[in-house]
Amino acid sequence: MSRYKRVRARAVGIRYERGGYAPWVVARADGAAAGRLVRLAGERGVPVLRDRTLAESLCLLDPGAFVPAEYWEIVARILLAVKDIKL
Template sequence: MKSRKDEERRAAALTYKQGFYAPVVVARGKGVMAEAIIACAREAGVYVHESPELVNLLMQVDTDAFIPPELYRAVAEVLVWLYGIEQERQ
């Protein structure tokens, strides 16, 4: 049986800029903080991708730190998918 804590929503936000060797975790949190991260993203027009498994891994990365090499492939797949969505909108 899941406790209330197990069901608490989690979120992580990434950024990637030219010149960076990997994306950076710019925000992460659970509960109220996760809801705030998601609300800010939506207000800014940023697509919110839901992947509990990936978020759980990103929650282990310090804020303002590059993602570890073990997550490159998973994050790259999300970015490629997101790029496709953005191309369809244009």
């Protein structure tokens, strides 16, 4: 018996437009589809950051749903980091 718990991969795409109410989920996937989503993002030049806890929480949301206020600070930090990467 393995001592390690296998964790299912999850990926979430988020978007924010300046002046908008909040960031929203544009895509979500788990398992093999999560790997494909990450690969597709990379192929299109979309930065990918890894945060398992945040991904697990945001994967519960449907595409089009706003990110809940409790996650705004961490998502804002991620979006600022991405902005710096793209410059």
